[in-house]
Amino acid sequence: MHIPDGYLSPSTCAALYAASAPFWYVAFRKITRLLSTRLVPLLSVFAAFSFVIMMFNLPLPGGTTGHAVGMAVSTIVLGPWGSILAISVALLIQALFFGDGGITAFGANCFNMAIVGSLVAYVAYRMIAGRAAISSPRRVVAAAVAGYLAINVAALLTAIEFGIQPMLFHDVSGAPLYAPYPLNIAIPAMMLGHVTIAGLAELVVSGGVVAYLQRSEPGLLKITAPGAVGEGDAEVVQRGGWRVARPLLILVAVMMILSPLGLVAAGTAWGEWSPEDFGNAQARQEIQAGSGNVAPPAAVPPGLAQVAGVWNAVLPDYDPFQSGDVNIQRIGYVISALVGGGLILLSFLLIGWVAGRMGRG
Numbered sequence: 083m084h085i086p087d088g089y090l091s092p093s094t095c096a097a098l099y100a101a102s103a104p105f106w107y108v109a110f111r112k113i114t115r116l117l118s119t120r121l122v123p124l125l126s127v128f129a130a131f132s133f134v135i136m137m138f139n140l141p142l143p144g145g146t147t148g149h150a151v152g153m154a155v156s157t158i159v160l161g162p163w164g165s166i167l168a169i170s171v172a173l174l175i176q177a178l179f180f181g182d183g184g185i186t187a188f189g190a191n192c193f194n195m196a197i198v199g200s201l202v203a204y205v206a207y208r209m210i211a212g213r214a215a216i217s218s219p220r221r222v223v224a225a226a227v228a229g230y231l232a233i234n235v236a237a238l239l240t241a242i243e244f245g246i247q248p249m250l251f252h253d254v255s256g257a258p259l260y261a262p263y264p265l266n267i268a269i270p271a272m273m274l275g276h277v278t279i280a281g282l283a284e285l286v287v288s289g290g291v292v293a294y295l296q297r298s299e300p301g302l303l304k305i306t307a308p309g310a311v312g313e314g315d316a317e318v319v320q321r322g323g324w325r326v327a328r329p330l331l332i333l334v335a336v337m338m339i340l341s342p343l344g345l346v347a348a349g350t351a352w353g354e355w356s357p358e359d360f361g362n363a364q365a366r367q368e369i370q371a372g373s374g375n376v377a378p379p380a381a382v383p384p385g386l387a388q389v390a391g392v393w394n395a396v397l398p399d400y401d402p403f404q405s406g407d408v409n410i411q412r413i414g415y416v417i418s419a420l421v422g423g424g425l426i427l428l429s430f431l432l433i434g435w436v437a438g439r440m441g442r443g
Contacts, residue, residue, distance in 0.1 A: 083148065083149075083151070083191075083194065083195065083233075083236060083237055083240050083272075083276075083351065084136075084173075084177075084183035084184075084191055084351070085183060085184060085187040085191055085194075085240060085244075085354075086183065086184045086187065086354050086356075086390065087184030087185060087186045087187060087389050087390050087392050087393060088184070088186075088260065088357070088383075088386035088387065088388070088389035088390035088392075089184070089187065089244060089247070089260055089261040089353060089386060090186070090187050090190055090243060090244075090247060090260060091247060091250070091251045091259070091260050091385065092389070094190070094243065094246075094247070094250075094260075095186045095187055095189060096189075098187075098189040098190040098193050098243070099188075100189075101189070101193055102189045102192050102197060103189075105193075105197045106166070106170065106192075109163040109164070109166040109167045109170075110167065110433075110437075112163040113164050114437045121434070122427075122430045122431055122434050123324045123326070123327040123331075124159070124160065124164075124326065125160065125167065125168050125171075125433075126423075126426055126427045126430045127327045127330045127331050127334060128155070128156045128159060128160055128164075128168045128330070129156075129168040129169065129171045129172040129426045129429075129430070130172070130334050130422070130423040130426050131152050131155065131330060131333070131334050131337070132151060132152040132153075132156060132168065132169050132172040133172040133175060133176065133419075133422050133423065133426060134334060134337045134341060134419050134422070134423070135149065135150050135151065135152045135287065136150070136151060136152075136172075136176070136182070137149070137341050137344045137400060137415065137418075137419060138150070138337075138341065138343060138344040139344045139345070139346075139347040139351075140280060140283055140347055141279070141347040141348070141349065142274070142275030142276075142278070142280060142349075142352075143274050143275055143278065143279070144274065144275065144352070144371055144372035144373075145348075145349045145368050145371050145372055146271075146275060146349050146350065146351055146352040146368075146372045147347045147348075147349050147350065147351050148275050148276060148279060148280035148351060149280065149283070149344075150229075150233065150280065150283040150284040150287045151195055151232075151233055151236070151284065152169075152284075152288075153165065153169065153199035153200055153202075153203050153229065153233065153236070153284075154203040154206075154207065154225055154228040154229035154232055154284070154288040155225070155229070155287065155288050155291045155292065156169060156200065157200045157203040157204045157207065157228070157232075157306070158203070158207055158225055158228070158288075158292060158303060158306050159295070159303065159305065159306075160305070161204070161305050161306060162200045162201050162203075162204040165196070165200035165203075165204075166196050166197055166200050167196075167433075168196075169192075169195060169196035169199070169200065170192045170196040170197075171426060171429050171430065171433075172426060173188065173191050173195065173196060174188060174429075175422055175425045175426055175429065176422070177191070177393075177395075178393075178395070178396075179395055179397055179421070179422070180395050180396075180397050180398065180399070180400050180418060180422070181394075181395030181397075181398040181399060182395075182399075182400070184389075184392075184393070185392060185393040186389060186392060190240075193239070194236040194237075194239045194240050194243075195236045198235060198236060198239060199232040199233065200232070202228075202231055202235045202236075203228040203229060203231070203232040203288075204228075204306065206224070206227055206228040206231050206232070207224045207225060207227075207228040207306060208306060210223065210224035210227055210228070211224035211225075211306075211307065211310075213309055213310055214307075214310060215310055216296065216300045216303050216304065216307060217296050217300065221292055221296070221303065221307070222289045222292050222293045222296070223289065225289050225291075225292035226285045226286070226288050226289030226292075227285070228288060229284040229285050229287065229288025230281045230282070230285040230288075232284070233276060233280060233281055233284040234273070234276050234277060234281050237272050237273060237280070238269070238272070238273060240272060240353070241265075241268045241269045241271070241272035241273060242265065242268075242269070244261040244263065244268040244272070244353050245261075245263065245264050245265030245266075245267070245269060246265065247260040247261040247262075248260075248261065248262060248263065248264045249264060249265070251385065253384075257379060257383070258379065258383050259383050259384055259385035259386070260383055260385045260386050260389075261353065261383075261386070262378055262379050262383055262386075263373055263376070263378075267373050267374050268353070270374060271352050271353075271372055271373050271374060272352055272353070275352070291330075291333070294329065294333070295330075298329035299328075299329045301326070302326065302329075334423070337419075338416060338419040338420060338423065339416065341416055341418075342411075342412035342415045342416060344415065345408075345411060345412065349368060349372075350365075350368070352372050352373070355369055355378075356390070357382040357386060357387050360378055360379065360381060360382040361381070361382065366378055397414075397418055397421065400414065400415050400418035400419075401414045401415070401418075402414045
């Protein structure tokens with residue numbers, strides 16, 4: 083679901099940057115009063131949680147891969163505005179340093195996952211959970227459904243953005259300039275895997291983490307449960323601190339160690355093929371198999387080829403050593419997870435410093 087550079091036209095990318103900008107602004111303004119050094123740990127941990135969970139690739143129908151995102155969990159603890167900021171930072175680190183999602187498409191990826199995903203999760207969770215007690219199983223069910231709906235709405239938006247490209251941007255012969263498959267292929271190809279495997283993964287993760295927090299730190303569930311009866315301090319999120327973040331910090335650390343499991347799933351996520359794949363016979367077969375058995379263009383779309391190389395990531399594909407050895411790739415995957423987590427922490431320290439300077443100004 084990470085749209086790479088070259089798959090969306092420059093005008094589409096600009097429109098989605100423009101659509102995302104007001105949400106980023108409001109999210110920053112909404113949580114500026116909470117952006118003290120004591121809140122940085124919670125924002126960092128949830129951004130790192132989203133970052134790491136997206137490294138766990140899952141095999142999807144058609145030979146493609148997908149992953150959970152953690153939108154509902156982040157929203158339930160931080161609220162929708164905190165979640166928008168946390169997941170946007172995770173996506174930015176992925177794009178800049180690991181080449182997972184494009185720089186030109188960063189606005190689109192944030193709009194789909196960080197913004198719309200968080201807002202859908204928030205509305206669904208609040209509606210289903212109601213005024214149930216913090217410890218109620220109803221909140222686990224609400225979180226699971228919220229996660230499932232959020233990732234599928236995000237996937238649908240991604241499919242639509244892919245699918246409108248051939249209709250709007252093509253040469254005089256009708257050949258696509260950017261993403262090659264129209265809506266009638268892009269939507270089924272994207273949604274089949276998310277309605278089933280990826281959506282269920284998000285469902286399990288969302289419900290499982292909320293159940294874990296109900297036992298370990300129920301106060302973290304209070305911000306999106308006003309008036310609910312339950313254990314925990316209602317101001318725990320505002321106070322923040324590493325002690326409060328510890329249950330999830332432990333979970334993230336375990337996930338980082340286990341992250342090489344994300345290498346088990348073979349194949350490429352739908353719509354994330356490299357320009358070289360269009361000229362590779364085996365890759366073309368895989369693209370066709372995941373696209374309703376419709377063959378891709380004979381040559382890489384020219385607009386895609388032109389924009390795809392706009393940014394070279396420092397640690398592409400979470401593989402710092404680029405050795406080809408499977409065991410070294412696994413080590414590199416863990417290192418990438420640790421580096422990503424560190425960069426996220428530094429990002430929020432910087433954001434907190436900027437917010438502090440603005441507050442004093």
